[in-house]
Amino acid sequence: MTSETRLREEICSWAASMFERGLTGGASGNISVRTEDGGLLVTPTGSSFGRLDPARLSRFDTDGRLVSGDKPTKEMPLHSAFYETRRSAGAVVHLHSTHAVALSMLPETDPDNMLPPLTAYSIMRLGKVKLLPFFVPGDPGMGEAVRGLGGRRSAVVLANHGPVVAAKDLEAAVYAMEELEETAKLALILRGAGAIGLTPQQISAVVTKFEVDWE
Template sequence: MSEISAAREQIALLAKSMFDRGLTHGSSGNISLRLSDGTLLVTPTGSSMGTLDPARISHISEAGDLLSGDNPTKEIPLHTAFYETRQKTGAVVHLHSCHSVALSLCPDIDPDNVLPPLTAYGIMQLGKVKLLPFFVPGDPAMGDAVRGLAGKRTAVLLANHGPVVAGKDLEAAVYAMEELEATARLALLLRGVAATSLNPEQISRVVKRIDVEWTE
């Protein structure tokens, strides 16, 4: 099987897994994956992650031209901003997952680090998650906002919209996205409770041991 065929199959498989577990719904969310030649595979516009046809997944050139498949998602600028600013990015996942979106609406979250340090795994897989303001879906300004972070974040949360996670490959991006949603759910479950988060010394031990990007 060729690289492009195998990658298309992997996108469809992991997309359906997320859809079946309620992490995305309807035609929401999108995935991209960078191939070895620098071109991108991207989920098509208006498609459901639960019923992707691998052969119809968009294949676009580095310049953004459609090479094969259906027309790509309108969120392309959001994805390409991560590839342009983080050289190790091999895939990007964007969802409208319920708990992450709900957390983005809370008035008292830290916009520089929206996830409280509840578990070591949230820190290990995500680092600090930046809250970005609301943009109309498809607005190229979303990409500009990501570029403004200068490659210092692997994950962001778009206010009133949803999370975006970059990873070294598709599995890493999906796993980190799942961790983000799980941590957001924990944060919401614990609202109003004097929960015991990791303290600064514990966070420092995790960051140093795992070599996490923990931007100040």
């Protein structure tokens, strides 16, 4: 089995897992992963995470040209912006997960750091999560908004739309995405309950120990 064949199967396996657990439904969500030769494998437009075909994934060469597979997700500008601004990015995952979307619509949500510091793991895996404004799906402005962050954030949430996470590889991106959704869920469950989150000193200790970018 070649490395690309294995990567294609991993994309479909992780996507099916997220679909089965209700993290994104219907034909929503998209994934891109950097290949060994510097190209990209991308989930096709209009495809369901629950029914992806490894052979039909969109394949891009190192110059960003589609060379095989189905037509890619319309959110390619969003994915491209993360790869351009974060050299460490090896995979990007975008979902329409319920709790992250719900949190994006609350007026009290901090747009610069939309997840409250409730657990160490959300800080470790995500750093600060930027809330971006609403864009019509497929709008190239999404990519420009990500570029405007200058590579400082590995995770953003598009208001009224869904979260996007970049990480070193697909496994890390999925784990970070799961942490984002679970933390958003915690924030909604605890809303108005006077929950005790991490103190500034505790946050600082986590940031220092795990070398988190907390700008």
